[in-house]
Amino acid sequence: MHEPVGLFITGTGTGVGKTAITAALAAAFRRKGLSVGVMKPVATGCKMGARINPGTPRQLISEDAARLRRAAGSEDPMDLVCPYRFEPPVAPWVAGMGARINPGTLRLDRIEQAFQSLAARHDLMLVEGIGGLLVPLNERHTVADLARRLNLPLLVVGRAGLGTINHTLLTLESARSRGLEVAGVVLNGRSSRPSLAERTNPRVIQKLGGTQVFGIVPRVSSPTPERIAPYLKTNALLKQIRSRPERRQVRRRRLSRLDRSRLWHPFTQMADWEKEEPLVAESGEGVTLTDTRGNRYLDGVSSLWVNLHGHNHPALTRAVREQAGKLAHSTLLGASNVPAIELADELLRIAPKNLSRVFYSDSGSTAVEIALKMAFQYWQQNGAPRRKKFVHFVNAYHGDTIGSVSVGGIELFHKVYGPLLFKGFKVPAEESLKTFKKTLKAHHREIAAVVVEPLMQGASGMITQPPGWLKTVERLCRRHGLFLIADEVAVGFGRTGKMFACEWEKVQPDFLCLAKGITGGTLPLAATLTTEKVYRGFLGPYKSLRTFFHGHSYTGNPLACAVALENLRLFRREKVLAALQPKIRLFQKELARFRELRHVRDVRQKGLMAGIELAPYAWEDRIGIRVCQELRARGILLRPLGNVIVLMPPLSITPEQIRFLCRETFEAIKKVTANV
Ligand SMILES: *Cc1c(COP(=O)(O)O)cnc(C)c1O
Numbered sequence: 001m002h003e004p005v006g007l008f009i010t011g012t013g014t015g016v017g018k019t020a021i022t023a024a025l026a027a028a029f030r031r032k033g034l035s036v037g038v039m040k041p042v043a044t045g046c047k048m049g050a051r052i053n054p055g056t057p058r059q060l061i062s063e064d065a066a067r068l069r070r071a072a073g074s075e076d077p078m079d080l081v082c083p084y085r086f087e088p089p090v091a092p093w094v095a096g097m098g099a100r101i102n103p104g105t106l107r108l109d110r111i112e113q114a115f116q117s118l119a120a121r122h123d124l125m126l127v128e129g130i131g132g133l134l135v136p137l138n139e140r141h142t143v144a145d146l147a148r149r150l151n152l153p154l155l156v157v158g159r160a161g162l163g164t165i166n167h168t169l170l171t172l173e174s175a176r177s178r179g180l181e182v183a184g185v186v187l188n189g190r191s192s193r194p195s196l197a198e199r200t201n202p203r204v205i206q207k208l209g210g211t212q213v214f215g216i217v218p219r220v221s222s223p224t225p226e227r228i229a230p231y232l233k234t235n236a237l238l239k240q241i242r243s244r245p246e247r248r249q250v251r252r253r254r255l256s257r258l259d260r261s262r263l264w265h266p267f268t269q270m271a272d273w274e275k276e277e278p279l280v281a282e283s284g285e286g287v288t289l290t291d292t293r294g295n296r297y298l299d300g301v302s303s304l305w306v307n308l309h310g311h312n313h314p315a316l317t318r319a320v321r322e323q324a325g326k327l328a329h330s331t332l333l334g335a336s337n338v339p340a341i342e343l344a345d346e347l348l349r350i351a352p353k354n355l356s357r358v359f360y361s362d363s364g365s366t367a368v369e370i371a372l373k374m375a376f377q378y379w380q381q382n383g384a385p386r387r388k389k390f391v392h393f394v395n396a397y398h399g400d401t402i403g404s405v406s407v408g409g410i411e412l413f414h415k416v417y418g419p420l421l422f423k424g425f426k427v428p429a430e431e432s433l434k435t436f437k438k439t440l441k442a443h444h445r446e447i448a449a450v451v452v453e454p455l456m457q458g459a460s461g462m463i464t465q466p467p468g469w470l471k472t473v474e475r476l477c478r479r480h481g482l483f484l485i486a487d488e489v490a491v492g493f494g495r496t497g498k499m500f501a502c503e504w505e506k507v508q509p510d511f512l513c514l515a516k517g518i519t520g521g522t523l524p525l526a527a528t529l530t531t532e533k534v535y536r537g538f539l540g541p542y543k544s545l546r547t548f549f550h551g552h553s554y555t556g557n558p559l560a561c562a563v564a565l566e567n568l569r570l571f572r573r574e575k576v577l578a579a580l581q582p583k584i585r586l587f588q589k590e591l592a593r594f595r596e597l598r599h600v601r602d603v604r605q606k607g608l609m610a611g612i613e614l615a616p617y618a619w620e621d622r623i624g625i626r627v628c629q630e631l632r633a634r635g636i637l638l639r640p641l642g643n644v645i646v647l648m649p650p651l652s653i654t655p656e657q658i659r660f661l662c663r664e665t666f667e668a669i670k671k672v673t674a675n676v
Helices: 018-031 063-072 092-098 108-121 143-150 164-177 196-209 225-231 234-262 314-324 338-350 364-381 402-406 411-420 434-446 469-479 501-505 532-536 558-573 576-596 623-633 655-674
Strands: 006-011 036-039 124-128 154-159 182-190 213-218 281-285 288-291 296-299 355-361 389-393 425-427 447-452 483-487 511-514 526-531 600-606 609-614 644-647
Touching: 006 018, 006 143, 006 164, 006 234, 018 036, 018 063, 018 124, 018 154, 018 182, 018 213, 018 225, 018 234, 036 063, 036 108, 063 124, 108 124, 108 143, 143 164, 143 281, 154 164, 164 182, 164 196, 182 196, 182 234, 196 213, 213 225, 296 655, 314 558, 338 355, 338 526, 338 558, 355 364, 355 532, 364 402, 364 447, 364 483, 364 511, 364 526, 364 532, 389 434, 402 411, 425 434, 434 447, 434 469, 447 469, 469 483, 469 501, 526 532, 558 576, 576 600, 576 609, 576 655, 609 623, 609 655, 623 644, 623 655, 644 655
Parallel strands: 006 124, 006 154, 036 124, 154 182, 182 213, 389 425, 389 447, 447 483, 483 511
Antiparallel strands: 281 288, 288 296, 355 526, 511 526, 600 609, 609 644
């Protein structure tokens, strides 16, 4: 659908002759009868041109862009060929730092729009980058991000001679680690009597870089397209770039077939799934996910409630890469590792002050499971062995392992497993907490702990609790000497507008269960935080068997801990919680409109979490799913909970995107419910 044909030409550095090579390719392809579109999206070192008419402003002129246009024989307007032209001869973002002029914020969307309108007019596109891949374009994006956005494979231009191998391999590695596809390499500026290095470089690059060299161009005094083109393997290159859309289509079909014949998806009726074309996500940036067809979607549920700062956030991606270069995994059983230690300290700094120990695992379910086992075992070995039961709430969700399902309360998911589960006290989460109080009064001597989702029960349909409710639960736990387990797997890490939901009511749980957002939505990790009192209850001589006998192969995984640390740094560095407040107010305002819809029964919201409950259609009617299907066609990805449409975008969503998300959801609900 959006499969562009062409190349993004980048260099191993500045001044390697990208423009000469691009112009030569444009001329060569044009001679083959193709209509070639060229772009030099960002040009620096531009000169002020003459006034064309009195009264019209003078324009900055990019020599390079003009050269490309001539080579391609293009008549495209300069504002499309070169939408950003700057006078200072440095990277645009750096020029802004020079502050003499403000170049304004460079927007990738604007370049992309120009690109698309040119791509629609031509057989293929040649886009010349600026400098190398890591040249900053604005605060957040580099040339590599632009290349990814345009979805073109790279042609890397390097300088023939000494140092080529190093520079070229660095560029190739950097490109691939940023998810870019490399079409090949061209080496430019070979001397007339090639040195040993110049003669061997192409072979070495081909071998170590795992890519093809599409030409070795000699150094010439006037590098016109005519002089250069004969040294380029234009036929081979053209064949490769023209066959790419078809190659991608073949791959897409194969993936679709394999998905349906090999995978088993979670919480999915596979009989339905097999009938439909799967959406296969391939890349992401910010709140946007891109599938293998090139379709883009706003990730309206943060990839199932995990993503916070957007996809492919440069800082998070870098944290993963850097840690991967050191150590991907080693065990916490009998050894420790650097990120696991540092993260524990950081987590305790931001958690309620009574918590002092961190136990890692890898999912929300295990974080809860661990809290249950710790609470249980604590009483077994600390003088209250009768305390074996847990109090939990109707409509609670704490995960899918047998222990966490045992304290869950969603009939639809959990009924079939009934015989496998241990029994506790399931009480309604009523406003008065009447049953809860009664249960505690009558049974507190048998109760180990109370498990709760603070502020909002997520998976049962975003059911909110009235103010003061959580505080009352805490007070009653204290009165009866019970542990309070706060499952903040969904509500933690800023979702409700504070770092942790417990902060709203200054609640200090004995166990805090964290997962989902802990790594900013990048890698699986979970943590169960607890108090010194609980921790001390497990100390003793080895033979006392007070050890906590629990651990997973990947407990404290260094990669996950490293990226979790960076997630916490991002909260501080980008002042995420402060930036969130106006967005929450806007979200609230936008959501208020939904009450106008006849088939909307309730709208519930906390921070950037919301549930829009539709009329009680029979669940078999799958109205929620149909609304989400409608939204998919509108470029939004959601996952409903029965008749509740869940909106839970990444915290990094912009006000503009909040409006888009709410407007389209409103229209989709209106459309789908009009006919039922
Ligand atoms: C998602 C969730 C869990 C389970 O987490 P997983 O990582 O999916 O195992 C537990 N509790 C709450 C409140 C959740 O939202």
